[in-house]
Amino acid sequence: MIKPMVSANQKAAWVIFRHNKGAMIGLIVLCFILIMALIGPWIAPYDPAHQFNTSILVPPIWNDAGNFQYFFGTDDLGRDMLSRLLYGARLSLQLTFMVVLIAAFIGIVIGAAAAFINPTLRSLLMRIMDLLLSFPSLLLAIAIVAIIGPGLPNAIYAVVIVLVPQFVRITQSSISEELNKDYVMAAKLDGAKRLRLLTHHVWPNIIPALIVQLTFSFSTALLDIAALGFLGLGAQPPMAEWGTMLSESRAFIQFAPWTMTLPGLAIFLTVLSINLVGDGVRDALDPRLNR
Template structure:
C-alpha cells in the first residue's frame, strides 16, 4: 500500500511538472503582483466599456442640445455636457474605442515591421544590418511626436493617418530590441545544430529565433500601447488626429481648453480617462516585465 501511494504521488508530481511551463510560471508570478493585476483589471474594464459603448452610453455622442450646453454633472448628465450640449459620458465611452483602437493597432503595426527588420538585421548582419540600423538611427534622430506631426501633415489630418504615423515612429524601438535579442541568440548551440543538419534560414528564424524573441516584444508592446494612446491624444489635441464629430479624448481636451475656468468638467473627465487608461497599461506592462524577465526573479 505504501509503495502504491508513493507511485501515485510520484505520478501526480510528474503530471504537475508536465503541465507547468514558462508561460504558466509567468502567469503565476503575474497573479502574485497585486499592482499588475489591478492594471489588468482596469484594462479589461476599459475594453469592456469600449465594446459596450452603444449599450451603456445614455445619449448619442453626436447629438447636440444647445439649450443644455456646458451643464455641470447631474443625474441627467453624469459627466456634464460640452459647449455644444453633447453628453460627455457618452463621448468618453465612444472615445475609449478610438483610443484603444489606435493604441493597439499602431503598436501591432510597429511590432510587425520592427520585428521583421530587427530579425533581418541581427541574423544576417553585414550590409543588411548596417542599412537597417542606419534607418533606425535616422528615425530616432527626430523627437517622436514631431516626426508623427510631420507625417500626418504630409498625409493629411485623419485618425487613420495618425495611426500610420504613430506606427512608423515606434518601429525603431521594436526593431532595435529584436535585433539585440537576435544577436544574442544566433550563436547559441541549438542554432548552430540547426544549421548543421541543413535547416534553412527561414526555418531557423521562424522556429527558433522568433519564438525566443517574444518575451521582450510582449513587454514592450504592452508599454507601447500606453505611449501610443498619449501620442494619439497629442495629435488629436493639435487637430491632426480624429476629426469632428469623432469623440477622441485628445480632441475633446482641445475643444474644451477655453472652458477650463468656467466648465472644468469638460477637461477633467477626458483627462482622467487618458490617465487611467495609460496607467492601466503601464502597470500591466511592469508586471509582465517582472514575470517574464528571469533576471527579475529571486
C-alpha cells in the same frame, strides 16, 4: 538535435505577475476600460453627437447644479459627456490596437530580415532606425503629419512610422543574440536552414521580449494619437476621440473644468494601467526571475 529552452515558463510567469500588486491593479483597471469600450455604444445614454441646446455646460451630478439626466454633465454644445467618453474609449482604443499591430508586424518582419542580411546592409538599416529612435516619438509624429497633412488617416500613418523602429530594433537585437547561442550553433551544424532556425529555434525565445515591447507600445500609441488629436492634427471634431475632446474644451477649463478633466483622466488612467501591466509583464518574463 539540441532544442532551445523557453525563456519563461507560462505558469511561473503568471505567479510572478499575480503577486505584483501594481500590475494586478493595472490589469483590473485596464480590463474595466476595455469592457466599457466594447459595450459603450450599447450603454451610452445618448448619441455622442446629439446636442441638447437647452442643456449647455451642465455640471456632473456631484455638483449641486448637476442633472441626473447627464451623469458626467454636458459640453459647450450640449453633448452628453458620458456618451462621448464611452464612444471615445472605443475609438481611441481601436486606433491604438490597429496602429500597434500594424507597426509590430512591419517592424518584426524588417527586424527578422535584418538579422540575416549582409552585415553592411544591416548596419546601415540599424543606423537609420537609431536615427528615427533618437527623436521623441510625439515630435517625430508631429513632423510627419506636418509633411503629409493633418487628418486621422495621416495621424495613423505617422504613429505607425514612429513605432516601427522600436520593433525593428528589439527584433533584430533579440534574434542576433539568440543566433550566437550554443543551441543555434548546434542546429546549424545539424543542417538547419535559416527559416527553420528562425521559426523552430529562435522565435520561441524572443517572444517574451516582443510581448514586453508590444505592451509598452500601446501606451505610446495612445498618447501620441491623443496628442495629435489635441493639436488638431489627428481626429477632427465632432469625432468623439479623447484627444479631440481635450482640444475642444480648452477654452472652458476655468468655468467648466469637467469638460477637460474627464477625457484627460480617461487618458491618464488608461496609460497608467497599461504601463503597470507592462512593468508586471516585463518582470514576469525576465529570465533572471524565473530560474
